[in-house]
Amino acid sequence: MVITPEVNYDQLTIGEATLIQQQLRSHLKLEPYQKEPKTIAGADISLALYSETVYAGLVVLSYPDLQPIAFSLVKSSTIFPYVPGYLAFREIPAILKAYEQIPVKPDLIMFDGNGILHARRMGIASHFGVLTGAVTMGCAKKKLAGQYTEPGTMKGEYTPVTDKGEVIGYALRTKDNVKPVFISPGHQMTLEDSLTLALKCTGKHRLPEPTRRAHEYVNRFRTGELTEGYHEINTWNLF
């Protein structure tokens, strides 16, 4: 099911936003994603301090190589404030524009934020997934909701994050002796799928390659090094 955003997020009150999240939640699907993805995209936005301007983008990586092969950048604006639990209403409009200008959609999208690891199980990754029908997952750098115990200090160790008696994600150590990241499924995958994919997308850094690259590209866009639009990266020198 594909839901077309008919409302202007900038005009919403928190109460109205909450109702939308509850509505979207009824369309959430967390069924197994058994295929091996061919491409995985990372999505993120970069902001200029004290500005309503947002620099949004997605970077498409090959899988399992995790090499950037294309990116889509869009400059937009938002007045919806950052409110914990409502990040989607601030970032999704811009990310949606960047997603729409990608000719061949990635098999999966990893967001800098949460999926169901959210009080109403509707973090930005789940919100975007239900809205577009895309397969999504979340990877946040800090805990938003639930409780957990610190996982072991070695890469690959993890502990569940629970809320109201259910597992809503995992605290995953993606590198030895660094703070864990918080992984959760967004849409069209299970908790286990999100954990497995996060580890397979992790290399030498704390953040998995998709979101790490997305963060890098939107920042290069904001500083003027990259331009708006859809771009494919030359890969001839890799053969």
Next chain:
DNA sequence: GCGACAG
């Protein structure tokens, strides 16, 4: 009322 609180 108090503490928590993605980006």
Next chain:
DNA sequence: ATCTTGTCGC
């Protein structure tokens, strides 16, 4: 998130 310098560890 963004603004910033040095500092610590692998």
